[in-house]
Amino acid sequence: MTKQHIKVITSVERRRHWSREEKERVVAAALEPGTVVSDVARSAGIHVSQLFRWRKELCQISTPALPPFVPIEVDGVATT
Numbered sequence: 001m002t003k004q005h006i007k008v009i010t011s012v013e014r015r016r017h018w019s020r021e022e023k024e025r026v027v028a029a030a031l032e033p034g035t036v037v038s039d040v041a042r043s044a045g046i047h048v049s050q051l052f053r054w055r056k057e058l059c060q061i062s063t064p065a066l067p068p069f070v071p072i073e074v075d076g077v078a079t080t
Helices: 020-030 037-044 048-058
Strands: none
Touching (some): 020 037, 037 048
């Protein structure tokens, strides 16, 4: 006869929903000079990849949408 291990689950672990303010606080802590990102993630109870994803989302610089090429017209060409 073999022994079997049985795992008893007593509660349901649910995903945590983070507010934007909470995400900004954790990302700001990770951006401090001399801070180890994995330590910040561990203290917040998240995986370091989640922290990098939040940082990417929150630190995106919005650039104005400009077309890649802007047509120009030249009336006269100066010659030497």
